[in-house]
Amino acid sequence: MEFNENFILGCSAIGAGLAVIAGIGPGVGQGIAAGYGASAVGRNPGAQGKIMSTMLLGQAVAETTGLYGLLIAMLLLFVKPLISK
Amino acid sequence: MMPHMLLANANGGVDFMIHGIFSYEIFGQEVWITTSHVCLLIVVICMLIFFFAAGQVFKHAKAVPGYLQCALEFAVEFLDGIVNGAMGEKGKGFRNYVGTLFLFILFSNISGLLGLRPPTADYGVTLPLGLITFSLIRINEVRYNNLWSIWKDKCSPLPPWLPIWLPINIIGDCAVPVSLSLRLFANVLSGTVMMALVYGLLAKIAIGWPAALHVYFDLFSGAIQTYVFCMLTVTYIGSAIGDNEETVLKRMIRRSKEKKAA
Numbered sequence: 441m442e443f444n445e446n447f448i449l450g451c452s453a454i455g456a457g458l459a460v461i462a463g464i465g466p467g468v469g470q471g472i473a474a475g476y477g478a479s480a481v482g483r484n485p486g487a488q489g490k491i492m493s494t495m496l497l498g499q500a501v502a503e504t505t506g507l508y509g510l511l512i513a514m515l516l517l518f519v520k521p522l523i524s525k
Numbered sequence: 526m527m528p529h530m531l532l533a534n535a536n537g538g539v540d541f542m543i544h545g546i547f548s549y550e551i552f553g554q555e556v557w558i559t560t561s562h563v564c565l566l567i568v569v570i571c572m573l574i575f576f577f578a579a580g581q582v583f584k585h586a587k588a589v590p591g592y593l594q595c596a597l598e599f600a601v602e603f604l605d606g607i608v609n610g611a612m613g614e615k616g617k618g619f620r621n622y623v624g625t626l627f628l629f630i631l632f633s634n635i636s637g638l639l640g641l642r643p644p645t646a647d648y649g650v651t652l653p654l655g656l657i658t659f660s661l662i663r664i665n666e667v668r669y670n671n672l673w674s675i676w677k678d679k680c681s682p683l684p685p686w687l688p689i690w691l692p693i694n695i696i697g698d699c700a701v702p703v704s705l706s707l708r709l710f711a712n713v714l715s716g717t718v719m720m721a722l723v724y725g726l727l728a729k730i731a732i733g734w735p736a737a738l739h740v741y742f743d744l745f746s747g748a749i750q751t752y753v754f755c756m757l758t759v760t761y762i763g764s765a766i767g768d769n770e771e772t773v774l775k776r777m778i779r780r781s782k783e784k785k786a787a
Contacts, residue, residue, distance in 0.1 A: 493752075496749055496752070496753075497752070497753055497756055500708070500749050500750060500752075500753040501708075501753065501757070503708070503712075504704055504707070504708045504711075507707070507708060507711035507712060507715070508707065508711070510711060510715055511707065511710075511711045511714075514714070514718070518542070
C-alpha cells in the first residue's frame with residue numbers, strides 16, 4: 441500500500457502533538473519539588489540560598505524527560521524523518 | 526509544500542534552522558561551513574579576548590582590587606566552590622577544565638541575547654562536551670580504583686559472582702553523556718525556537734517586551750543549564766573516584782618503595 445507524502449506529514453503532526461504530552465510529568469514533579477523547597481525555606485529562612493540552588497539543580501535534572509518529548513516533536517515536524525526521499 | 530504555509534508570514538517567516546554558508550570537498554565528502562561554525566568562532570574569539578584581559582588583570586593584581594579584579598575573583602571563588610563542594614581536595618586538578626566548561630557554556634547560551642544563534646543549540650557542540658565528561662569519568666574511575674573494585678561496583682546490588690546487574694549498570698553509565706548533552710541542547714534549542722516564533726510571527730508588535738522573554742530563555746535558563754551541567758560533571762567524576770586518596774599508580778609505587786625499605 442503506497443502512502444502518499446501528505447498522509448505521512450499528517451501522521452507526523454499527530455505524533456508530534458502526542459509527544460509533547462510528556463510535558464505533564466516534569467510540570468507536576470517540579471511543582472511538588474518547588475512546594476517542598478518553599479516549605480523548607482519557611483522552616484529555615486537562613487538557608488535560603490542553599491535550598492534554592494539545590495531545588496533548581498533538582499528541577500533542571502527532572503526537566504530532562506519532558507524535553508525529550510519536545511525534541512521528538514521538533515524532529516517530527518522539521519526534520520520529517522519518516523518521509524522516504 | 527503545504528506545511529511551509531504555516532511558517533510563512535509577510536516578513537520572512539520563522540527561522541531558527543541552521544543554514545549552510547559554503548561547502549567544500551574533502552576526500553570526496555561534501556563538508557559544509559554553517560552558521561553554527563560562525564557563531565562558535567565569534568563566541569570563542571570573545572572568550573579569548575576576555576581571558577587575555579583577565580590574565581593581564583591578575584598579573585598586575587592589586588591588594589585593593591578594582592572592579593574587574595573583584596568580579597574575576599568572585600568568578601574564580603564560585604568555580605572553586607562548585608568543584609571543591611562535590612569533590613573535596615581531589616578536585617584541585619579539575620577546577621581549570623570545569624571553569625573553562627562553565628564559562629564556555631555560559632557565553633554560548635547568552636549569545637542568543639546578542640543576536641547570534643547559540644552554538645549550544647547545535648547538537649554537534651553539546652554532544653562532544655558530554656563525551657568529554659564521559660571519558661573523564663571513565664578515565665578517573667580506572668585511575669583511582671583497581672579492576673576488582675570496579676567489577677564489584679558494576680555488579681552492585683548483587684554479589685560480584687552474580688553479574689546479572691552488570692548490563693543495567695553499563696547502560697546507566699552510557700546514558701550519562703546522552704542525557705547531559707540532550708538536556709543542554711533541548712533547553713537552548715527550545716529557547717531559540719520560542720524567540721524565533723516571537724520575532725517571526727509577532728514581528729509587527731514585538732518591540733521592547735521580547736526583552737523579558739530573553740531574560741527568561743537566554744539568561745536564566747542558560748545560566749541554570751550551565752550550573753547543572755557543571756555540577757553533574759563534577760558530581761559524576763567525584764563519585765567515580767570514590768573515597769580513594771591516591772591513584773592506583775601512586776599506590777603501587779609507594780608499596781614497592783615500602784617493600785624495598787623493609
